[in-house]
Amino acid sequence: MRLNISHVTQYDYEGPVTDSVNEIRLTPSTNDRQSCYQQAIWIEPNASLFSYEDYFGNRVHSFSVNSPHRRLTIRTQMTVVTKNALSPEKQAALLNGKPAREAWSWLETEEAANRFAEFLLPTGYADITDGVQSFADSICDKEGLDMSVLGWLTQLSSSIRQQFTYDPEATTVKTKASDMIDAKRGVCQDFAHLMIACCRAHQIPARYVSGYHFVGDLQGGTADFEQASHAWVEAYVPTLGWCSFDPTNEAPVGERYVKLGHGRDYKDIVPVKGVYRGNGGQTLQVTVDVRKFDE
Template sequence: MKLHISHTTQYLYEWPVSDSVNEIRLTPSTNERQSCYNHAITLEPNASLFTYEDYFGNRVHAFSVNGLHKRLTIRTHMTVVTKDAATPEEQAASVKLTPEEGWAWLSKESVVDRFAEYLLPTEYTQATIEVAAFAGGVEAADGGTVGVYEWLLALSQRIRREFVYDPQATTVKTKASDMIGRKRGVCQDFAHLMTACARSRGIPARYVSGYHFVGDLQGGSADFEQASHAWVEAYVPGLGWSCFDPTNEDPVGERYVKLGHGRDYNDIVPVKGVYRGNGSQTLHVSVDVRKVED
């Protein structure tokens, strides 16, 4: 599938500010499932961009605006071609390890050392009593030993089944354990909860940011508001990094565009920065994802 994505971030300041220093993580990854054919960033006020890769391999663009300004606008445009992914059944069938072998592999000291950054708790993914209890409730339906991949699928399904998508229920700072009692949240919260639960069971897991194209499923409504999306990649013995979306039923396939990954949201904030000035600021974000016909 060929997708064109426009993402606009605009900050409006009550009073003129200066010395604004920013980082942008809005460049699509290139991997076995997607290829970025073009990518452009425009800034108002105009500024020079410096680019580098962070510790996790995400492409970062940094810039500074030193003069006084009351508005900062960041526009990105990209065209990405995606491929469909294997179905959950196909992925499960490709795992040649027994359930016991898979869990035993994760417990090896060499594996724990290799994936240490994706196993340790973070600000958003602390292994609290509530998180451990929720993870402990995900078991095989017949009471037997379930494989790592099947357990992750069941965890993702349980989050979708028991939690309501509600943009008003949480904030960008909500932690996984805080969301459990509310039973409501957004994709960021669901991804943090799944990540925290997986790590509590010794499964390396990372937070993924990107886009999910669903515009053609909304009946062509012009009022449909699109947004960035978040999901999870977890390491499955015998399979490697595998994608799970605890928000949507669809497998992570051709409708998904990955921007990057990290330990939690803090590592992959789309736009973050600091500035010198007083007064309040207002943030406006708009996202448009469209299918391009060849």
């Protein structure tokens, strides 16, 4: 699928601000499931961009606006070509009938702990409380049922989707996984953090993914404004590697998903963040437009 994505972030300040220092993570990664063929970035007021890769391999652009200004606008335009991920049947074929206990046993080894340390430890958003541990343990008896790691992850994603209600008014950008246990509702960011925390509670490396999910044409149109920005999870499955799961939507992560980057939790992959010198408040407006090119 060929997608054109426009992302506009605009800050309006109550008074003039100066020395605004920012970094943005809005460049789609290129991997075996997607390729970014073109991207343009505009900053108003005009500013020079500096690019680098962060610790997790995400492309970061940084810039500074030193002169007084009352509005900051960041516009990105990109073209991304995506393809579907492996089907459950192909994933099963790659596992080649290996006993489930072998994979679970490897995840408990020192080799796995050293290799994936940053994706196994609890974080501020993906905290592992007694409530989170209890929910993770309730998914199923993986030992008694001899369930594979992939099967357990699929069941975990489905359970979150079934037991928690999607509600944009229920949580904030600061909501943690443990808060979700009590609220029983939230948005994609919250669902992802809860799944990550549950994975880590069972020694499965898991990371937070930020990106876009195109559903506009499924809703009777060609553009997608309100639901385009999205978050999901990548968890490590022995033999298969990093596999994608969306605890918010039932459809598998495939050609309708565009990955921007990943980190331990939301804090590592905030799309736009910065500091400035000045007094007064600010208002933020974000507009995302995803369109599918006609084949």
